[in-house]
Amino acid sequence: MSAFTPTVGRAGLVANAIVAARFLPIWIATGALAIVSAIIAPDALQSTSWAFVLPYMTILAVAALGQMLVVMQAGIDLSTPGVMFFGGTLLVGVGAGSNGRLAGAVIACLALGAGVGLANGVLIGVLRLNPLIVTLATGQIVLAWGVKYSRGVVEGGNVPEALSSWAERKPLGISAVFWTGAALTLLVALVLRYTAVGRRFQAVGANPRAAWMAGMHVRTHVVFAYVAAGVLYALAAVLLAGVRISIDPAFGAEYLLAPIAAVVIAGASLAGGLASATSTWLAALALTLLTQMLRILGLSTAMQFIVFGAAILVGMLVSGDRVAALLGRVLRPAEAPSRPAAAQTNTGAT
Amino acid sequence: MSISRAWLPLALMTTLIVALGAYAAMRQDAFLTTYNLGNLLLSTMPLALVAIGQTNALLVGGFDVSVAALMTMCVVVASFTLQPDKSWDVLLVGALAVVGVGLATGVFNATLIRVLKLPSIIATLGTLSILEGAALLLRDHPEGFINPNAIEALNAGVSFVPYAFIGVVVLAVLADIWLYRTRTGLALRAVGLDDSSSRRLGMATGRTVFLAFVICSLMAAVAGFYSAAQVQIGSPIIGNYALESIAAAVLGGASLAGGKGSFVGTLLAALFLTEISNVLPLFQQPTEYAQMTIGVLILLALVLYQAPELLARLRTSWGGVGRLRTRQGEAAG
Amino acid sequence: MSIPGPERPVVLALGGVSKAFGAVQALRDVSFDCRAGEVHALVGENGSGKSTLLGIASGFLAPDGGAVEIGGHRRRRGSPAEARRFGLGIAYQAYSHVLDLSVGENLYLAVPQEEQPRFGRMEEWASARLEEFKLELPVSARVRALSLVQRQLLEVVKALLAKPKVLLLDEPTTALGPKEVEQLHELVLQRSRAGVGIVYVSHRLPEVLGIADRVTVLRDGVGQGTFDAAGMSEESLVALMIGRPLQHAFPERNGGARPSDVLLAVSGLRGERFGPIDLVVKKGEILGLAGAEGNGQVQFLRALAGVERPTGTASCNGKELDNKSPLAALRAGVVLLSGDRTGESLFPVLSVRANTTVQVLRRLAPWGFLRRGRERRTVTEMVRRLRIRMASVEQPVQSLSGGNQQKVSLTRPFLRGDVRVILAEEPTQGVDVGARFDIYEALRAKADEGVAIIVKSSDPLELAGLCDRVVVMSRGTIVDEIQGADLGERRIVEAIVGGRVMQGTA
The missing domain is CATH 3.40.50.300 (P-loop containing nucleotide triphosphate hydrolases)
Structure with a gap:
């Protein structure tokens, strides 16, 4: 019998297509959107319009990266607005308008994100509570706490000037905020692809039981996912505060749904394990472009909510798991299902 | 579940309601007045109704996070269909329109979840966004008064107790009797506890899940009437009912894994949560404390109600981790 | 034991049934019937298609070809609910209990709506049923609290409660001791005397020969014939079961x-x-x-x-x-290669590369950074050595065939030194x-x-x-x-x- 050498011939391309299929729809959709936009609302693509939009797109992308890490562990995080609001108020409150205190303020903000993430992670990863309800609750607590803290501290106050002027800088003609987000995305993508930590993180998300049986520390990875997500939300809050300069009661509120929408339409598997940082970044771009286009076409913000909701639903129906499953089914010979005896063993073992 | 554990949420909620009430009554004269108590009961209505609906979704192992947006939508629709100076038959048609919105939303959600096999969280998240947008399209700022006669009818009562509250108490008790003392109630719990075994036993699991989500939305629509009666105007911003309805159901003893819950418990929890918001202003405390308390209570309830399981989880070698059930509603072969 | 004559009506008939799971042909043109009042045993090794046959009869699986008739009704669309309506009762090997409900509630759910008593009388009714079947169980106990023996007997009683015309028993004795087996057999024989057709699936030939009127043997998804149990011995059955068309x-x-x-x-x-x-x-x-x-x-x-x-x-x-x-x-x-490959061993959505090296990442990633070139060579070497057929090391394992999936999990002990x-x-x-x-x-x-x-x-x-x-x-x-x-x-x-x-x- 001859050896079967894996080659990247035609068969290799087919296999790579299966891998890519999950993330393909968002790239196609973004391209299509750009073309449609160029035809019906060319203003949306103009650089003046982008100068305004890119920072917001980046903030969405950073928050979505955090959400993506949680989704990779088959979870969901609804504490984003709480963390972002409290984080924003800390920047104003601790920073107290003084550039010298900016570093302390940013550290406080990131520590808050990490702390909330740790609480979420322990409740979900160790006590095995349901991620939806836990993060809803912690999000609510943090948000209310932030509101309490903000009274008197924040009203009329601005973030330290150094932060807002940094956010206005445009190295190479594009916003510094944008570069930060792009670097973060690249960093997450590289860590997931090129490090042992990233590989184990994916494995634990894809199948925690198999990961445990292969000798991995499952709980640690899950806790880490929520902590990292919290830190990324806090970073998003820093960027948003820099762009907005001041904090209003609705600060961060729109980041409950949008990051989830971005992750979902970027093709992440809600069953855990698979997601792409670059696709998530692109999805944030696409959602922003869509919003921008609708705005230029004169549609109200109300319409944007509807389009958002539809994008989540359509994204779930056409991308990610389904595309991968469909292509997989077409391209591989199906197998016999495992026998009931095996199922019985599982229930006995858990 | 042993008997004592099944009653724990009910006992705990009753104790908390009485304790908080007694404390408030001792410290503040304004609490134990018929005006305040009537007000408390009335303001419990929207949460009580929507939480009872939410309990249905939880019983079949799902979530509905779109209920708050649906309530907002219903209030906004009501501001068009229940305008002042309209005759009762016009109002009746208008009320049916509001219920119709609830029914349509319910069917839409249930189809996404049961037919198209989307996880209930994502499906209702999408619906949430769409409804929010639709409500904003119809009213981008609060306007359009609700018919005062209709409001009066909704708020009517005997002494300080609104008829509606009596109605919801009766509803919750009947629903619990149905859930724990009838064949179809048992079937619903069985489907929530174990979809696969239920299918093997020849039960219509698909229909059960579908109906549960439709009922959830219908209850949210009815809750919308009472929200409308409170705000009295077509406002596109209505409270944080998505979290609070889940909170009330969980505090009332509903399990997030499906199959366990109590409508009476949900009602008591809704009453308690509203009581907190009612008492805080009497003590000149900001409303954030209510939100924080609710958040903390949810976490405590999650831990307390399943303490034995949690201990077992910590002790077993495979502790596992919390994960969403993304195949919700899909029968496991 | 009465040998039923041909005049007894056929209560379950499968005609020329076939079923494939992907490339594996689980059943090939199998015909099987069970008459009222007989115990018809179905024997075969694991993987010979017995469970698939039962799954098709009970409506849980849809056959690729062939017809199913229950109690004279031609089955149209397969569903367990329909099969039950036509008079088919089944005791599943993996059980159909709702573990968090009580014994009484599980019994109650197992009978058709028309035959359920008023809900208030459920416990009384359930006690009476348990007594009728001589099963001593606490009615209000949760099934989760029962032993495996009790669960297995309960499963059989549940199947009997619906008063089926034909009763399928899938390995009903795996958890039972000799005493319980006898008790179960007595129950089964009593039902069969009452005119119920019984399909009995078991590994244990002495049990089968002790109770069956007829025996059908399956081997590799193909029927090997139906025989009168009286004329068969364990040896002759074993010979039919293992004679194998393909030698490995x-x-x-x-x-x-x-x-x-x-x-x-x-x-x-x-x-x-x-x-x-x-x-x-x-x-x-x-x-x-x-x-x-x-x-x-x-x-x-x-x-x-x-x-x-x-x-x-x-x-x-x-x-x-x-x-x-x-x-x-x-x-x-000590390395375990789990039999539940996709559940416990592999990461189905991840690539062959990731699945292969998951236990030796430390070696392939000095300072935490993966040497992807070295990893690729390692994986390629293993792929060659174990002859894993695939298009690319980046392919998700879930897109491989079962054999190649198994080989991927086998690479791990090879890589560990x-x-x-x-x-x-x-x-x-x-x-x-x-x-x-x-x-x-x-x-x-x-x-x-x-x-x-x-x-x-x-x-x-x-x-x-x-x-x-x-x-x-x-x-x-x-x-x-x-x-x-x-x-x-x-x-x-x-x-x-x-x-x-x-x-x-x-």
């Missing part, structure tokens, strides 16, 4: 183990569903673990691998085996014939390196061909040991079906 090739045994090199020594090990077990495995030996499904083989292996917590001791290479967790067991050199013991559960289940030899060869190669291997398999032919020695488990303990010239498929099957139970223990 097995790698050469290289002299086997040297007697002194004991690598794994187990003494008095007990756990849920098994024990006490005493066992010794030598360096370079492949030990087979045989037995009917559900007799504790799986739990035993899992206890060794740290997945379940046992009591008693096991030592590996002279040192006490630390099996508090899979990680501890892995560090001690410190493996002493491999515990393989059903290494060739769902694996195409071509890939089987590669897997056998890989296991033998590993044994020749001095690793001790335990293979749990439900395929006696595989055990006979691959292993140096086979032990047979029944009801949690080792009841027989076969080696040397004795080691043959027939001998193993006889031991499993109870021909020579309790002859010798290890």
Whole structure:
């Protein structure tokens, strides 16, 4: 019998297509959107319009990266607005308008994100509570706490000037905020692809039981996912505060749904394990472009909510798991299902 | 579940309601007045109704996070269909329109979840966004008064107790009797506890899940009437009912894994949560404390109600981790 | 026992039924019927298609071709609900209990709506039913609190409650002791005298011959004929069950183990569903673990691998085996290849590359950074060595065939340098014939390196061909040991079906 050498011939391309299929729809959709936009609302693509939009797109992308890490562990995080609001108020409150205190303020903000993430992670990863309800609750607590803290501290106050002027800088003609987000995305993508930590993180998300049986520390990875997500939300809050300069009661509120929408339409598997940082970044771009286009076409913000909701639903129906499953089914010979005896063993073992 | 554990949420909620009430009554004269108590009961209505609906979704192992947006939508629709100076038959048609919105939303959600096999969280998240947008399209700022006669009818009562509250108490008790003392109630719990075994036993699991989500939305629509009666105007911003309805159901003893819950418990929890918001202003405390308390209570309830399981989880070698059930509603072969 | 005449109506008829799961043809043109008042046994080895046949009859699976008639009704769309309406009752091998409901509630849900009493009388009614079937169970206890024996009997009673015209029993005795088996058989015979057609599926031939009127044998998804039970012996049934159209090739045994090199020594090990077990495995030996499904083989292996917590001791290479967790067991050199590949072994959505190297990342990633080139070469080398067929190392494992998936999980012990013991559960289940030899060869190669291997398999032919020695488990303990010239498929099957139970223990 001859050896079967894996080659990247035609068969290799087919296999790579299966891998890519999950993330393909968002790239196609973004391209299509750009073309449609160029035809019906060319203003949306103009650089003046982008100068305004890119920072917001980046903030969405950073928050979505955090959400993506949680989704990779088959979870969901609804504490984003709480963390972002409290984080924003800390920047104003601790920073107290003084550039010298900016570093302390940013550290406080990131520590808050990490702390909330740790609480979420322990409740979900160790006590095995349901991620939806836990993060809803912690999000609510943090948000209310932030509101309490903000009274008197924040009203009329601005973030330290150094932060807002940094956010206005445009190295190479594009916003510094944008570069930060792009670097973060690249960093997450590289860590997931090129490090042992990233590989184990994916494995634990894809199948925690198999990961445990292969000798991995499952709980640690899950806790880490929520902590990292919290830190990324806090970073998003820093960027948003820099762009907005001041904090209003609705600060961060729109980041409950949008990051989830971005992750979902970027093709992440809600069953855990698979997601792409670059696709998530692109999805944030696409959602922003869509919003921008609708705005230029004169549609109200109300319409944007509807389009958002539809994008989540359509994204779930056409991308990610389904595309991968469909292509997989077409391209591989199906197998016999495992026998009931095996199922019985599982229930006995858990 | 042993008997004592099944009653724990009910006992705990009753104790908390009485304790908080007694404390408030001792410290503040304004609490134990018929005006305040009537007000408390009335303001419990929207949460009580929507939480009872939410309990249905939880019983079949799902979530509905779109209920708050649906309530907002219903209030906004009501501001068009229940305008002042309209005759009762016009109002009746208008009320049916509001219920119709609830029914349509319910069917839409249930189809996404049961037919198209989307996880209930994502499906209702999408619906949430769409409804929010639709409500904003119809009213981008609060306007359009609700018919005062209709409001009066909704708020009517005997002494300080609104008829509606009596109605919801009766509803919750009947629903619990149905859930724990009838064949179809048992079937619903069985489907929530174990979809696969239920299918093997020849039960219509698909229909059960579908109906549960439709009922959830219908209850949210009815809750919308009472929200409308409170705000009295077509406002596109209505409270944080998505979290609070889940909170009330969980505090009332509903399990997030499906199959366990109590409508009476949900009602008591809704009453308690509203009581907190009612008492805080009497003590000149900001409303954030209510939100924080609710958040903390949810976490405590999650831990307390399943303490034995949690201990077992910590002790077993495979502790596992919390994960969403993304195949919700899909029968496991 | 009455042999039913042809005038008895046929209550269940399957005509020319076929079913394929992907490339595996589970059933090929099988016809089967059961008349009112008879006990018709269905026998065959694991994987011969019995469960598939029952699944089709009960409406849980849809056949690719052929027709199903229940009680004279032609089935239109398959669903368990429809089958039940036509008068089919089934006791599932994996049960249909809602564990968090009470015994009474489970019984209540098991009968059709028309026959349910008022809800308030449920407990009273349930007690009466349990008494009718001579089953002593607390009506208000949750099923979760019942023993496996009780759960199994309850499953049968549930199937009987709907007053079926035809009753399917899928391995109804796996958890039962001799006394309960007798009790169950009495119940079954009483029903059959009352005119119910009974389809009885079991591994245990003495039981089958003791109760059946007719026997149908399945082998590799093909019917081998239907016979009067009175004219059959265990030997003749075994011959029909194992006669195999396709002979597998097995790698050469290289002299086997040297007697002194004991690598794994187990003494008095007990756990849920098994024990006490005493066992010794030598360096370079492949030990087979045989037995009917559900007799504790799986739990035993899992206890060794740290997945379940046992009591008693096991030592590996002279040192006490630390099996508090899979990680501890892995560090001690014990690797489990789970039979539930997609559930417990592989990361289905991840690539072949990621699945292969998951246990040796430390070696491939100095300072935490993966050397992807080196990783790729390592994976490619393993792919070549185990002859894994795939298009690219970036392909998700879920897109591979069962055999190649199994090979991917087999790469892990090959990559780890410190493996002493491999515990393989059903290494060739769902694996195409071509890939089987590669897997056998890989296991033998590993044994020749001095690793001790335990293979749990439900395929006696595989055990006979691959292993140096086979032990047979029944009801949690080792009841027989076969080696040397004795080691043959027939001998193993006889031991499993109870021909020579309790002859010798290890």
